Amino acid sequence: xxxxxxxxxxxxxxxxxxxxxxxxxxxxxxxxxxxxxxxxxxxxxxxxxxxxxxxxxxxxxxxxxxxxxxxxxxxxxxxxxxxxxxxxxxxxxxxxxxxxxxxxxxxxxxxxxxxxxxxxxxxxxxxxxxxxxxxxxxxxxxxxxxxxxxxxxxxxxxxxxxxxxxxxxxxxxxxxxxxxxxxxxxxxxxxxxxxxxxxxx
Numbered sequence: 001x002x003x004x005x006x007x008x009x010x011x012x013x014x015x016x017x018x019x020x021x022x023x024x025x026x027x028x029x030x031x032x033x034x035x036x037x038x039x040x041x042x043x044x045x046x047x048x049x050x051x052x053x054x055x056x057x058x059x060x061x062x063x064x065x066x067x068x069x070x071x072x073x074x075x076x077x078x079x080x081x082x083x084x085x086x087x088x089x090x091x092x093x094x095x096x097x098x099x100x101x102x103x104x105x106x107x108x109x110x111x112x113x114x115x116x117x118x119x120x121x122x123x124x125x126x127x128x129x130x131x132x133x134x135x136x137x138x139x140x141x142x143x144x145x146x147x148x149x150x151x152x153x154x155x156x157x158x159x160x161x162x163x164x165x166x167x168x169x170x171x172x173x174x175x176x177x178x179x180x181x182x183x184x185x186x187x188x189x190x191x192x193x194x195x196x197x198x199x200x201x
Contacts, residue, residue, distance in 0.1 A: 010036030013045065013094035014087065016070055033063055033091065035098050043105065043118040045091065060123055061148035064088075064163040068156025084159045088166025095119070095167070096174035112175040113138065116168060116193065135179075135196035143191060162186045168193055 014033040030050040038044050047063040049056035058066070067087050071080035099106055099115055108114040113129060116138050120127050126142040145160050165186055172181050172195060182194040 010034050011094065011098050014090050015050070016067055016087075018049070018066065018070070031058075031063070031066065035095055042121060043099075044122045045095065045119075059148065060119075061143075061145045061160065062152055062154070064145065064160035065149055065152060065154035065156055067163065068159030069154055071159065072156055080159060081162055084163045085166045088163035089170040091163075092167040092170030093174060096171050099175070110136065112172055112179065112195065115171055115175050119164075119168060119171065120191075135194065138193045138195070140191035146189075158187060161188075161191075165191065 011034065012032055013035055016031050016033075018029040018031055031047045032050050033045065033047045035043070035045045045060045045063070047058045047060075047066070048054060064084075064087075068080070068084060071083045075083065095118075096115065099111075099118070105118075106114050113136055117127075120140055120143070124144055125140050127138060127140045130137040130139070143164070145164070146157055149155060149157050149160070165183055168191070169181055169183065172179060172193060176195075178197060179195045180197070182196075184190060184192045
């Protein structure tokens with residue numbers, strides 16, 4: 001077996017239709033969402049246009065912003081929120097499966113925290129961890145979703161935050177279903193995940 005054989009493969013997590021802000025479609029295009037490792041060995045979740053290769057690759061912030069636009073073009077606020085939650089949860093499920101299938105990636109004292117680190121490292125976010133007897137507080141002080149919105153012209157930042165929160169909550173609970181997870185309101189400019197066991201809740 002070669003070193004190449006040991007590298008985690010790229011896995012398709014989700015597919016969605018690219019929406020247009022003006023509601024007109026010359027042709028439908030599909031975006032595929034993958035998880036895998038980049039050339040430097042970092043875990044990444046990214047999107048790319050189906051059948052058009054790496055040249056169409058976009059980062060995870062842009063994926064959530066695009067999916068927010070997709071939802072908002074055909075349903076109202078509350079329903080769009082539900083669809084975005086489902087989308088984030090499916091990505092969280094998929095990432096948890098991927099990491100469990102490649103357990104060497106989780107060689108740490110706390111696999112759940114390592115899984116969260118992969119998400120926010122892949123987003124180029126800034127975060128801190130506060131380890132206490134009761135559990136862990138994982139605080140993201142900067143996430144570039146607003147910067148991605150400005151660059152792309154996609155304005156569904158609140159929906160994107162909802163999706164990121166849903167991804168992380170689902171990821172945490174799939175990695176360790178015994179944890180109790182508390183988060184900040186989705187309108188907050190920061191993300192925070194406080195993870196405790198029932199004994200300390």
